[in-house]
Amino acid sequence: MWTYVLLAPFSLFFAYRACNLLRNYLAARRYSVPIILLPVSFEDAWWIPLRPLFSWVERLPFNLGSWYIFTTMGWPTEDEYRTVSRLGETFVLCSPTRNTIATCYPPALQKVFGEHKNWPQPESQSQMFAFYGQNVSSTNGAEWQRHRKITARAFSEATCREAWQETVRRVKSVDFERESERTLGRVRTTFDLLAMQVLANVGFGQDIELTSVPPGHRESLMGSLGFILEHVMLTLVFNSLKAPDIMLPGILKRLKVSVAEFRLYMKEAVLRHMQASKTKTDQPGRTSLLEAMVKANEAEKQQLQKTTSRPSYLTESELYGNIFVFNLAGYETTASTLTFALPYLAAHPETQDWVIEEVDRYYVQRSTDDEYENTYPKLVRCLAVMHETLRLASPAPLLVRSPNEPTELPVSTSDGPTTVTVDPGTLVGGNFYGAHLSSRWGPDAETFDPKRFVSISSAGEERVAVPEGPMYCPWIFGTRVCPGKKFSQVEFVALIAQIMSEWKIDVLRLEGEDEQVARGRLMGVLKEKYFNISTHLKRPEDAGVRFVRRRRAHV
Ligand code: HEM
Numbered sequence: 001m002w003t004y005v006l007l008a009p010f011s012l013f014f015a016y017r018a019c020n021l022l023r024n025y026l027a028a029r030r031y032s033v034p035i036i037l038l039p040v041s042f043e044d045a046w047w048i049p050l051r052p053l054f055s056w057v058e059r060l061p062f063n064l065g066s067w068y069i070f071t072t073m074g075w076p077t078e079d080e081y082r083t084v085s086r087l088g089e090t091f092v093l094c095s096p097t098r099n100t101i102a103t104c105y106p107p108a109l110q111k112v113f114g115e116h117k118n119w120p121q122p123e124s125q126s127q128m129f130a131f132y133g134q135n136v137s138s139t140n141g142a143e144w145q146r147h148r149k150i151t152a153r154a155f156s157e158a159t160c161r162e163a164w165q166e167t168v169r170r171v172k173s174v175d176f177e178r179e180s181e182r183t184l185g186r187v188r189t190t191f192d193l194l195a196m197q198v199l200a201n202v203g204f205g206q207d208i209e210l211t212s213v214p215p216g217h218r219e220s221l222m223g224s225l226g227f228i229l230e231h232v233m234l235t236l237v238f239n240s241l242k243a244p245d246i247m248l249p250g251i252l253k254r255l256k257v258s259v260a261e262f263r264l265y266m267k268e269a270v271l272r273h274m275q276a277s278k279t280k281t282d283q284p285g286r287t288s289l290l291e292a293m294v295k296a297n298e299a300e301k302q303q304l305q306k307t308t309s310r311p312s313y314l315t316e317s318e319l320y321g322n323i324f325v326f327n328l329a330g331y332e333t334t335a336s337t338l339t340f341a342l343p344y345l346a347a348h349p350e351t352q353d354w355v356i357e358e359v360d361r362y363y364v365q366r367s368t369d370d371e372y373e374n375t376y377p378k379l380v381r382c383l384a385v386m387h388e389t390l391r392l393a394s395p396a397p398l399l400v401r402s403p404n405e406p407t408e409l410p411v412s413t414s415d416g417p418t419t420v421t422v423d424p425g426t427l428v429g430g431n432f433y434g435a436h437l438s439s440r441w442g443p444d445a446e447t448f449d450p451k452r453f454v455s456i457s458s459a460g461e462e463r464v465a466v467p468e469g470p471m472y473c474p475w476i477f478g479t480r481v482c483p484g485k486k487f488s489q490v491e492f493v494a495l496i497a498q499i500m501s502e503w504k505i506d507v508l509r510l511e512g513e514d515e516q517v518a519r520g521r522l523m524g525v526l527k528e529k530y531f532n533i534s535t536h537l538k539r540p541e542d543a544g545v546r547f548v549r550r551r552r553a554h555v
Contacts, residue, residue, distance in 0.1 A: 016096075017039075017096035018096070020096040020097070021037070021039075021094070021095065021096040024094050024095065024096065024098060024099050025037065025094050027099060027423075027426075028092040028094045028099050030420070031090075031092055031101065031411065031420045032411075032413050032415075032418070032420070033087075033088070033090045033091050033092060033101070033411055033412075033413055034087040034088065034091040034092070035091070035092045035094050036067065036070060036083075036087075036091060036092065036093050036094065037067065037094050037095075038067045038070055038071060038093055038094065038095040039067065039095070039096070040071050040095060040096075040097075041071065041093075041095035041096070041097035041098070041100075042070070042071055042072050042073045042075070043095075043097050043098070043124050044095075044097055047071060048233045048234065049234065051071060051072065054068065055068070070093050072530075072531065073233075073398060073531065074397045074398060074530070074531020074532070075397070075398065075531075076102075076397040076398050076431050076432065076433035076434060077394075077397040077433065077529050077530055077531040077535055078529065078530055078531075079433065080433050080437055080446075081433065081434060081437040081438070081445070081446070083102075083434075084104060084431070084434040084437075084438070085439075088412060088413070088414065089103060089104050089105040089412045089434065089438075090102070090103040090104075090105050090108065090411045090412050090413070093429075098425060098426060098427060099426050099427070100400065100426075100427040100428070100429050101409070101411070101422065101426065101427070101428045101429065102398070102429045102431045102434075103409075103411065103428060103429070103430065103431060103434075104430070104431040104432070104433075104434025104435040104438060105410065105411060105412045105417075106435070106440075106469050106470050106471055107410040107417070108409055108410050108411060108412075108428070109430050109435060109470035109473070110469060110470050111408075111409060111410060112401050112409070112428050112430060113399070113401070113430060113470065113473070113476050113477060113478055113480070114470075114477065114478045115478075116401075116478060116479060116480045117141070118403055118404060118405075118407055119401035119402070119403055119407070119428070120140035120141065120401065120402070120404065121140060121400070121401060121402075122400060122401070122402040122427060125400055126138045126139070126140065128232075128233075128235075129232070129324070129325055129328055130321060131235055131259065132259075132263065132266070132317065132320040132321045132323075132324040133315070133316075133317030133318045133319070133320050133321025133322075133324075134147070134317070134318050134321050135147060135151075135318065135321035135322040135324070135325040136148050136151045136322055136325060136483075137325045137329065138321065138325070144480075146314075147314065147318070147322065148483070149296075150293060150296045150297050150313070150314055150322075151293055151296075151322050151326070151483065152483050153292055153293070153295075153296040154289040154290075154292040154293045154296070154326075154483075155289070155483050155484065155486065155487060156292070159202060159289060159292070159487060160372065160376075160486055160487060160490045161372045161373070162201075162202040162288075163198060163202050163487050163490045163491050163494070164371070164372040164376060164490050164491075164494045165371075165372065166197075166198045166201050166202050167194075167198050167490075167491050167494035167495050167498070168494050168498050170194050170197050170198060171194065171494075171495055171498040171499060172498065174190060174194065176499075176502075176503055176547040177547075177549070180546055180547045180548070181508055181544060181545075181546050181547075182508075182544055182545060182546075182547075183508070183540060183541045183542075183543070183544040184339065184343060184525060184526075184537055184540040184541070184542075184543055184544055184545070185537075185540035185541050186544070187339050187342060187343070187540075187544070187545060188335065188336075188339045188536075188537075188540060191334075191335045191338040191339050192222075192226070192331075192332075192335045193210065193211070193222065194335075194338075194495070195330075195331050195332075195334040195335040195338065195491070196210055196221075196222055196225070196331050196335075197210060198334075198491055199326075199327065199330050199331050199334075200221070201288075202288060202289065203288060203289040203290060203326060203327075203330065204269045204288055204289065204290045204323070205269070205272070205273060205276075205288035205290060205291060206221075206269055206272075208221070210222040211223070216264075217261060217264065217265075218257060218261055219257065219258060219261045221262075221265050223258070223261075224257075224258040224259075224261035224262040224265065225258075225262055225327060225331070227254065227255065227258040228255065228258050228259060228262060229328065229331075229332055229532075229533050230532065231251065231255055232328075232532075232533055233532070234251065234252065234255060235255065235259070262324070263320065266320050266323045266324065267320075269290060269323070270290070270294065270319065270320075270323075273288070273290055273291055273294060274294075289326065290323065293319070293322065293323075294319070297313045297314050297319065298313075301313045326484075328533065329482070329484060330484050330487070330488070332395065332533050332534035333395040333396075333484075333488065333534050334488050334491055334492065335534070336393070336395050336534035336535045336536070337386065337389050337390060337393070337395065337488070337492060338492065338495060339537075340389050340392070340393040340526065340535065341385055341386065341389040341492070341496065342499075342505050342545055343505075343507075343522055343525075343526055343543070343545055344385075344388075344389060344392075344448045344526070345385065345505050346505040346506055346507045346519075346522065346545045346546075347448070347507060347519045347522050347523050347526075348448055351385075351448070351449070351450060351451075352500075352504065352505065354381060354451070355381050355382060355385060355450075355496065355500055356500050356504070356550075357381075358378075358379060358380070358381040358382065359379070359382070359496075359497050359500040359501050360501070362375055362378040362379060363375055363379065363497040363498075363500075363501050364501050364551075372490070375497075376490060376493060376494075379493045379496075379497055380454055380462045380463060380464050381450065381454060381462070382492070382493040382496045382497055382500075383453075383464050383489060383492075383493050384450035384451065384452075384453035384454050384464060385450045385492075385496060386489060386492045386493065386496075387450065387453040387464070387466065387472070387474075388448060388449065388450040388452065388453060390436075390474035391436040391437075391472060391474070392436070392437075392446075392448060393526070393529060393535050394432050394433065394436060394474045394535070395474075395531075395533075395534035395535050396432060396474060396476070397431075397432055397433055397531050397535075398429045398430065398431055398432065399429070399430045399432070399476065400427045400428065400429045400430075401427070401428050401430075402424060402425065402426065402427050402428065403422050403423075403424055403426075403428075404424060405424060406421050406422070406423050406424070407421070407422050408420070408421055408422075409421075409422045409428060430470075430476075432473065432474065435470060435471055435472070435473070436471075436472060436474075438471065440471055441471075453465060453466060475488075499547075501550075501551070502549065502550055502551055503547045503548060503549060503550055504547075504548045504549075504550050505545050505546070505547060505548075506545065506546040506548055507519050507522050507543075507545060507546070508522075508543065508544035508545055508546050521542075521543055522543040522545075524543075525537060525539050525540070525542050525543035526543075
């Protein structure tokens with residue numbers, strides 16, 4: 001009797017989901033593209049903590065567990081081009097929750113991400129990172145415009161100059177001499193700290209020790225943000241649980257502490273800024289992102305007092321929401337790109353020599369005046385390394401959108417191109433690994449070759465050549481393009497140029513290991529990636545790089 005009582009809710013749950021799966025399958029059939037059936041979706045919040053317990057299903061015979069990979073938001077990071085080469089550029093992930101049309105077909109990407117008004121982010125995704133307040137990433141339509149207008153003012157050429165100088169200063173302070181051999185895990189922590197230092201200083205005017213715990217705090221800034229980002233998916237569960245602390249599992253208790261700690265750091269940064277702005281006279285050229293954001297917000301408030309229009313400034317919680325999302329979007333993306341770029345260069349010594357040639361020509365000889373303005377635009381090859389790294393290891397694998405009303409979508413089918421009508425509630429996911437590794441790039445699409453991003457102008461000068469259209473779009477494009485695009489490019493180029501001006505990067509070899517074998521092993525480790533807010537390696541301790549001194553520091 002009790003067995004029936006206990007099993008009844010589960011049976012009802014499974015029956016309900018089976019009915020939904022059938023309904024969604026029938027709806028998916030009318031798209032005339034291949035369908036992958038999934039018992040759970042990456043949108044099911046309850047599945048997130050359970051998912052690691054089911055990793056064994058992937059090892060089941062006869063591909064019985066092939067669905068498992070698609071049950072995490074960033075599945076293209078692991079899947080790369082495999083499913084696209086098997087099923088084509090468009091297919092449907094059909095789950096009991098809803099259907100997701102996954103596509104890397106350029107006309108579809110152009111439509112969905114180019115016409116963002118008609119294709120907003122679905123709430124289930126946009127609200128994921130809004131636990132400090134609504135922000136530029138969590139809003140759509142007029143609300144998004146309001147956030148974007150204020151936050152975008154934070155990105156200027158002066159900010160880029162700051163990013164350049166701060167990156168160079170921070171790289172110089174890393175002791176590659178003492179710790180010349182680093183596993184890829186250690187490379188990641190080095191760049192995690194460096195990217196955070198640059199963002200904290202240029203973004204939030206905080207030149208503070210990031211890894212120690214200051215008085216009044218329970219965690220360091222780096223510790224609290226790191227923990228939130230590592231477990232950010234759990235915040236979905238955390239936000240829906242209203243249970244008292246004592247009933248929460250240890251990991252959620254810690255997450256609660258980290259969320260509170262980071263809120264305190266944000267409050268302190270805003271307060272410090274407010275106090276400083278009362279005492280100091282404006283210093284031209286030294287404006288943090290936070291300062292620019294708060295200033296723009298204050299200006300909006302003043303403007304509002306003169307008019308009767310609707311509020312255009314940010315509320316306090318929205319300000320924190322934006323500060324958090326800038327940290328989220330601006331730190332891990334850059335750190336992960338840097339972590340992949342150096343080992344790629346180590347495994348491709350000819351490409352590294354090609355980059356060093358440029359660095360020696362333009363960076364080592366640079367003058368200190370207007371260093372950013374004069375030198376950055378010349379470092380074409382360094383920027384090409386960033387593009388190629390992002391093509392192969394993008395931190396944004398799948399972005400989803402859903403139309404407000406039934407909307408036409410171009411799709412590629414086995415019978416050729418056509419259009420289908422997508423109903424509200426159905427997701428369309430831009431599969432960016434599919435686009436970036438597409439055979440449209442040629443037979444060497446999977447090879448690391450930054451030269452593909454460089455062309456020669458009619459005057460014989462090298463310049464960055466990025467393919468037209470959404471075949472390559474790591475920062476996406478259109479009005480909702482990443483506002484930190486230039487900032488991240490400047491930071492990346494400054495870092496590569498500064499490191500390469502003094503160091504050469506070799507593959508870390510095992511005892512008695514041949515150079516070619518070591519390079520193959522390194523590339524094998526780089527291939528095994530997964531997504532958690534950005535791209536991570538599954539086995540970062542199984543390969544590494546060695547910094548070999550080329551010349552003394554440039555002064
Ligand atoms: C390699 C570096 C970076 C990459 C590949 C990247 C990529 C992206 C992508 C793909 C989006 C669109 C997300 C979506 O629409 O769902 C985005 C949005 C955003 N990024 Fe970046 N990003 C990078 C660095 C940065 C940096 C350094 C900052 C800030 C300091 C930043 C701030 C933002 C913000 C605030 C948004 C939301 C914009 C909006 O929705 O209007 N990003 N980024």
